[in-house]
Amino acid sequence: DTEVTQTPKHLVMGMTNKKSLKCEQHMGHRAMYWYKQKAKKPPELMFVYSYEKLSINESVPSRFSPECPNSSLLNLHLHALQPEDSALYLCASSQEPKNQPQHFGDGTRLSIL
Amino acid sequence: QKEVEQNSGPLSVPEGAIASLNCTYSDRVSQSFFWYRQYSGKSPELIMSIYSNGDKEDGRFTAQLNKASQYVSLLIRDSQPSDSATYLCAAAGNTPLVFGKGTRLSVIA
Numbered sequence: 001d002t003e004v005t006q007t008p009k010h011l012v013m014g015m016t017n018k019k020s021l022k023c024e025q026h027m028g029h030r031a032m033y034w035y036k037q038k039a040k041k042p043p044e045l046m047f048v049y050s051y052e053k054l055s056i057n058e059s060v061p062s063r064f065s066p067e068c069p070n071s072s073l074l075n076l077h078l079h080a081l082q083p084e085d086s087a088l089y090l091c092a093s094s095q096e097p098k099n100q101p102q103h104f105g106d107g108t109r110l111s112i113l
Numbered sequence: 114q115k116e117v118e119q120n121s122g123p124l125s126v127p128e129g130a131i132a133s134l135n136c137t138y139s140d141r142v143s144q145s146f147f148w149y150r151q152y153s154g155k156s157p158e159l160i161m162s163i164y165s166n167g168d169k170e171d172g173r174f175t176a177q178l179n180k181a182s183q184y185v186s187l188l189i190r191d192s193q194p195s196d197s198a199t200y201l202c203a204a205a206g207n208t209p210l211v212f213g214k215g216t217r218l219s220v221i222a
Contacts, residue, residue: 042212104156
């Protein structure tokens with residue numbers, strides 16, 4: 001079992017749907033991350049939250065909208081996604097935003113119809 | 114541009130042999146280095162962290178760091194078929210982790 005919990009594990013949605021991915025950690029970590037991973041590729045950083053504030057947005061399209069309601073929770077709101085957005089979405093956390101290992105959740109497998 | 118380079122493999126080794134995985138990084142400011150194991154369809158799992166020059170051992174795994182050469186390696190002793198996975202090298206400094214593309218390891222029984 002991982003200490004970073006992601007829900008749902010699988011999600012199938014149409015291009016007009018709105019859905020949210022959720023991530024929770026109770027390790028007291030102050031940095032949280034969203035990654036997108038395609039098959040046979042490394043994780044690709046999307047967003048970084050540091051002390052509950054968005055610190056990095058890697059030029060992600062606006063159809064992805066992150067939210068950090070508190071230090072333990074991270075959401076990724078999805079709207080009007082494209083088929084090429086189908087991927088494994090990983091949440092991670094680290095004690096501090098720099099020089100620290102990141103601990104990953106199990107991911108959400110997203111399929112866009 | 115900060116880069117972490119790894120040979121994509123596949124690296125095939127027989128069961129019981131030593132698997133040697135290598136990684137180079139471009140940013141001299143990088144201070145912390147990590148190895149992640151990722152099974153197909155699963156998320157990355159942290160297996161080793163190394164912060165200073167030299168060797169660090171944990172069970173069958175040994176991480177080696179040479180900051181002068183900007184080189185990190187992972188040795189897996191007594192390789193088992195269950196070690197077959199993709200191994201991601203990552204470097205961290207004043208920015209979040211930079212991942213290499215990963216090396217696919219296949220341990221043949």
